Amino acid sequence: MTTKVWAIRAAEVDRGGSAVSSQELSKYLNREYVEMREAILEYLKHDLFKPKYDLSFYEFRDLTQERLKHLAKGNFISCFDHINNPGRFFAGMEALTYVDYSITIKCGVHYTLAGGAIALLGTRKHHNKYLPLLDSGKLPGCFAMTELGHGSNVMGIETTAVYDHARKSFVLNTGSDLASKVWIGGASQYGRLCTVFAQLTVGGDYKGVHVFVMRIRDDEGKLCKGVRIEEMGHKMGMNGVDNGRIWFNNVVLDRDSLLDRYASIDEQGIYHSPIKSIPARFGAMVGALSTGRVCIAQSAVDACKLGLTIACRYSSDRPQFGKRKIGSYLTHKRRLAPGVAQTYALHLIMIQLKGLVNDRHDPKKIHNLSSGLKAAATWTRVDVLQKCRECCGGMGLLSENQIGGMIVDMNVDVTFEGDNTVLMQQVVKGILTKGITKPEPIQVRNYSTEELLQALKYREDVLKYRLLQLGDLDANQDTCVDLGWAYADYLTAENFFKEVQRAPPALRDTLEELAVLFALEKNGKERCFLRL
Structure with a gap:
């Protein structure tokens, strides 16, 4: 069977047997600007956005520039939305990861960074002079x-x-x-x-x-x-x-x-x-530019969705040792299922983060959360896409199957818009408070929702207490990064379980299984904090 047939069959096979309605789940996950999201995805079916793998260095750049110009004609993304409707701006940007990361970043630089800086750091004279030209694509x-x-x-x-x-x-x-x-x-x-x-x-x-x-x-x-x-x-x-x-x-x-x-x-x-104050003024300026960090984190989550969709579909169709599908093996499930849970968890907390930006919430909270989630999401993407590539075997190397391309194209996301290791240390400086008492050891007996969350919170509190006792953050940077992870993991898990309770009844059981898997995975990786 040819590689192309495998690629087509992996996308077309009827999976069946789902416990939930994909339409209802999609409605719950996407929530706002659904019509616009669908319109963008339809617009991106234009031949200009179809993958091309045999281009020269400069031909690829020309194609990316033409894609930006064509996208501008659709009027889906506006720099004015940084001011008027950040939620709409995020929705407009999200579909681009499914096309190609070069156009995602090209638009990110143009609309999010250049346009965002003018919109959020400039005043009306700058808005009127530059933003319409940026929106139209006439002034790159x-x-x-x-x-x-x-x-x-x-x-x-x-x-x-x-x-x-x-x-x-x-x-x-x-x-x-x-x-x-x-x-x-x-x-x-x-x-x-x-x-x-x-x-x-x-x-x-x-x-x-x-x-x-x-x-x-x-x-x-x-x-x-x-x-x-x-x-x-x-x-x-x-x-x-x-x-x-x-x-x-x-x-x-x-x-x-x-x-x-x-x-x-x-x-x-x-x-x-x-x-x-010069530092405070600088903080206000860069704090206003959190949109870029949010978009990078969301792109990482969307890449996980795409990679996992491809890998899971492939595993449900690929026979290995007779007629048995490779996806039925426990080791295969353990490579992909935690990634699915992590992706759902990150998608849901990204909804919360984008809501904070849209509602002009406390800039310090937005900075801490966006820094922690950008690091967590992009590091998670590295791990998830690598597992997806491996679970597809040689097919994961094939350019038209997209996973390999995403791995190399998106590798930069762990360092731009803030080096992840530095971001996690910034998070710590924002959440450490004096007067924390030594946490009492906990016991996890039944792995209930409450116990799983308690364990994650215990890990965060222990690391906070340890850093406060040590005093010198520069001499304990590894612990700072660990605490940044603990902060992000706990907030993400807590939000996931809250989302389960808010979800439509038909979705709750499935979402709860994913939330439990997420919490178990995070606790399992740091089990030295557990007293069993």
């Missing part, structure tokens, strides 16, 4: 934060912006090669507009990191004066995105180039900000 955007010498340490970036009051303008400079902006998606070939993070000085006074919006190319694609860009080169995956490296040499920007929601300079050249 990019986002220049990361530098060669500074990734996670954004407060330490070295690009400078000095305000020249005589000319009522800023002068932007890259002080050294370490200050060059690197891995900037969209910069190498197509980007025209760029949001740039730089250290601001006004009247000789240092004001900290601020964000500016500027043109890096004119409408004909020619580099603007003082801007130098180089190609980053071929990557292990995601080669549809044109990553570049940028230097600025005495680039002059007008006063309105400063995104001034949190800080502004008046006609007299006086700096104003409602937030006086």
Whole structure:
């Protein structure tokens, strides 16, 4: 039987025997913007979005750019939704992972990062000037934060912006090669507009990191004066995105180039900000940009859905040692079933996180939860997709079966929008509070919902207490990462069991089995905390 027939049969075989209605389950899981989600998926059936595997380096980039332009014509995604309706924005972005990760990130840079920075850090003058052009795809955007010498340490970036009051303008400079902006998606070939993070000085006074919006190319694609860009080169995956490296040499920007929601300079050249502390002001700026982290986490969850759907369907149809299906073997189930439970759990808590963003909830809570879930979701994706690949045998290597492509394309998600190890440590700094007493040991006897949650909470509390006793977080970074995981695992499990109770009666038994499996899996991996 040919590989193509296997790919088709794995997708078409009638599984049957499900305990729940797939339509009812889909309605429960998707909830909002269902019609728009369906419309996007229908729109993405266009031939332009069909997989192509024999493209050259630059042909793949051209295809990705054409896909972005075509998607813009559908009017599904708008930068204005960062302000007016974040929930709709998330729904618009989610379908893209099912097509290709290059277009997902291309749109993420354009709409989420560049558009999001202008929408959330700028004011009406910026919105009116730039957002319609971004929405239409006529002004390709990019986002220049990361530098060669500074990734996670954004407060330490070295690009400078000095305000020249005589000319009522800023002068932007890259002080050294370490200050060059690197891995900037969209910069190498197509980007025209760029949001740039730089250290601001006004009247000789240092004001900290601020964000500016500027043109890096004119409408004909020619580099603007003082801007130098180089190609980053071929990557292990995601080669549809044109990553570049940028230097600025005495680039002059007008006063309105400063995104001034949190800080502004008046006609007299006086700096104003409602937030006086430089670290607090920086925190407010980057906190407003949590949307990108949320989208990365959601893409990781969606990739798990796709990989598990392919692997589970394949295992239910693939005979091994006679007529017995490979999916009926216990070892095979144990490789895939926990991933299914984890994916449901993460999908449901992502609904909660997106709801917090949509409702403009406490920024600190959003930052902690989005940081923890981004790390948890992307690390989970690494594990789940690898198991899916292995469970499909050689077929998992076949490009048209998608799993292998997702593994290499999405490998970057564990480090961009925040290195996962660093994010977990940031979570810890946000949740540690003084005065925690030593947790009393617990016993798990019946593996009830309550006991499973108690065990997860006990693990979190023990790690909190241990870190507070040790005192020096830098000397105990491994424990910080463990606590970040414990925080994410407990919240995810707690939310899953709550969702079971809120679910339609016909779905509860199935969802409860998955919730129990999720909690058992998480407790089992950290069973040194259990007193049995």
